[in-house]
Amino acid sequence: MEFLGLRIDMFESIWSYRELFIRGLWVTLALTAVGYIGGFLLGLAVGIGKLSKRKWIYYPAKIYVDFFRGTPLLVQILLIHTALIPSIFGHSLGFFVSGSVALMLNSAAYNAEIIRAGIQSLDKGQMEAARSLGMPHNTAMKLIILPQAFRRMIPPLGNELIALLKDSSLVTVIAATDLLYAGKVVAGANLRFWEPYLTVAILYLILTFICGRLITYVENRFSNSYVPSPRKMKRLAAGGRTR
Amino acid sequence: MIKVRNLHKSFGQLEVLRGIDYDIKEKEVICVIGPSGSGKSTFLRCINLLEEITAGEVYIDGVKINDPATDINDIRREVGMVFQQFNLFPHMRVIDNITISPIKIRKMSQQDAEALARQLLEKVGLSDKANAYPEQLSGGQMQRVAIARALAMKPKVMLFDEPTSALDPEMVKEVLDVMKRLAMEGMTMVVVTHEMGFAKEMGDRVLFLDQGLLVEEGTPDEIFSNPKHERTRAFFSKIL
Numbered sequence: 001m002e003f004l005g006l007r008i009d010m011f012e013s014i015w016s017y018r019e020l021f022i023r024g025l026w027v028t029l030a031l032t033a034v035g036y037i038g039g040f041l042l043g044l045a046v047g048i049g050k051l052s053k054r055k056w057i058y059y060p061a062k063i064y065v066d067f068f069r070g071t072p073l074l075v076q077i078l079l080i081h082t083a084l085i086p087s088i089f090g091h092s093l094g095f096f097v098s099g100s101v102a103l104m105l106n107s108a109a110y111n112a113e114i115i116r117a118g119i120q121s122l123d124k125g126q127m128e129a130a131r132s133l134g135m136p137h138n139t140a141m142k143l144i145i146l147p148q149a150f151r152r153m154i155p156p157l158g159n160e161l162i163a164l165l166k167d168s169s170l171v172t173v174i175a176a177t178d179l180l181y182a183g184k185v186v187a188g189a190n191l192r193f194w195e196p197y198l199t200v201a202i203l204y205l206i207l208t209f210i211c212g213r214l215i216t217y218v219e220n221r222f223s224n225s226y227v228p229s230p231r232k233m234k235r236l237a238a239g240g241r242t243r
Numbered sequence: 244m245i246k247v248r249n250l251h252k253s254f255g256q257l258e259v260l261r262g263i264d265y266d267i268k269e270k271e272v273i274c275v276i277g278p279s280g281s282g283k284s285t286f287l288r289c290i291n292l293l294e295e296i297t298a299g300e301v302y303i304d305g306v307k308i309n310d311p312a313t314d315i316n317d318i319r320r321e322v323g324m325v326f327q328q329f330n331l332f333p334h335m336r337v338i339d340n341i342t343i344s345p346i347k348i349r350k351m352s353q354q355d356a357e358a359l360a361r362q363l364l365e366k367v368g369l370s371d372k373a374n375a376y377p378e379q380l381s382g383g384q385m386q387r388v389a390i391a392r393a394l395a396m397k398p399k400v401m402l403f404d405e406p407t408s409a410l411d412p413e414m415v416k417e418v419l420d421v422m423k424r425l426a427m428e429g430m431t432m433v434v435v436t437h438e439m440g441f442a443k444e445m446g447d448r449v450l451f452l453d454q455g456l457l458v459e460e461g462t463p464d465e466i467f468s469n470p471k472h473e474r475t476r477a478f479f480s481k482i483l
């Protein structure tokens with residue numbers, strides 16, 4: 001059976017490479033997870049920095065965001081892997097370190113903008129009320145502003161996760177053994193392109209689908225109202241505390 | 244207790260307060276009235292430094308608040324503020340709205356803070372709402388919680404910026420009643436308001452602000468029955 005050169009029977013040979021693909025899946029997931037979590041925390045710092053009135057905080061944060069959003073991720077990966085890390089450590093630390101650092105630094109820039117916008121979207125009366133009670137700025141940020149702002153950030157932060165998952169495939173250029181790399185190896189070994197790359201595409205699709213469901217779940221959990229659902233109320237009444 | 248000297252405030256080119264002098268004594272209820280845009284809110288917000296003071300001085304209990312050496316947070320702990328838009332924290336229950344600053348700022352124990360909060364809720368007539376979330380309350384109830392929240396810090400003075408202006412008419416009274424009780428207990432209060440009835444009944448002094456200047460000041464009787472200034476008279480003829 002053949003369609004535009006795609007041969008269904010060739011998927012059997014893909015199956016024999018399953019361990020390569022599974023390893024690739026794990027690498028992709030690990031890179032995405034490390035890049036995302038690191039990128040979130042760094043993005044939080046940079047995003048808050050972009051809201052600072054102090055110039056020596058604001059400008060570094062702004063330059064950071066402008067640089068990482070204004071240059072291609074592929075270039076960033078190569079710069080970090082071939083130039084930055086070797087010149088700091090004297091040798092390469094492997095694809096995983098370079099790859100996750102690059103993904104982290106890149107997604108931090110996008111997350112910073114999401115976080116900045118989320119904080120700015122809150123009514124400024126919230127900060128004023130907190131400050132008028134005598135809370136220092138950072139305390140007010142932590143207790144009053146961020147918990148509210150995070151809810152609004154969930155949808156864009158979710159999009160960012162999916163984007164990062166897909167963009168992580170760029171680390172293939174530094175010979176990271178991620179999902180795309182597995183496809184490439186199989187393609188090269190068999191000189192067949194349809195089946196291995198289609199397999200890769202489908203696996204990415206499955207991953208992004210799962211992420212999408214996860215995000216929807218989180219979104220629904222934190223939707224609109226702050227009032228706990230009746231079920232949660234019961235659990236709280238049974239001895240828990242809110243917050 | 245509060246001493247305002249030659250207070251100036253500008254937003255860029257716009258000069259909003261143009262030299263205000265005033266002394267507020269302990270236990271006084273000061274009502275501030277004036278046309279929209281005259282600088283009433285700005286005046287109030289300068290007293291707890293929500294606005295940076297451009298020039299002049301404000302002293303609270305002898306401490307110059309706009310001194311770089313003064314800790315703003317220490318000042319604000321002693322000055323309660325109630326906003327037109329309530330500004331309750333929507334992600335917290337009513338009781339947590341009230342206890343959060345005593346616990347985090349005054350380092351009060353959870354238990355003591357909750358006892359205090361319940362006492363304050365009773366005072367504003369909302370004992371049954373401790374576990375509700377702000378979105379489950381009416382405007383009048385929210386504003387009463389906001390008053391309780393400010394009182395929980397045991398402030399020396401309470402500032403109110405049009406506390407009833409965002410309320411439906413039927414809820415105005417419940418908030419004013421709480422404020423009256425507070426005034427009778429001897430709280431020092433500065434109230435920006437359009438409620439002339441409240442100013443007449445509760446005000447010890449009434450301040451009329453116009454275009455960033457303190458045009459006229461006196462007892463409610465003096466201001467309402469016998470205004471000296473043309474601008475004050477013009478203002479009353481428009482609103483009454």
Ligand SMILES: Nc1ncnc2c1ncn2[C@@H]1O[C@H](COP(=O)(O)OP(=O)(O)OP(=O)(O)O)[C@@H](O)[C@H]1O
Pocket residue numbers: 254257259277278279280281282283284285286
């Ligand atoms: N943050 C700000 N930036 C620029 N201009 C401001 C700011 N806050 C207030 N103003 C201006 O200062 C003037 C006085 O404002 P203020 O809010 O003190 O008036 P107000 O007497 O409280 O009026 P209202 O009765 O409408 O509340 C207005 O012209 C207003 O536009």
Ligand SMILES: [Mg+2]
Pocket residue numbers: 283284285404405
């Ligand atoms: Mg105002």
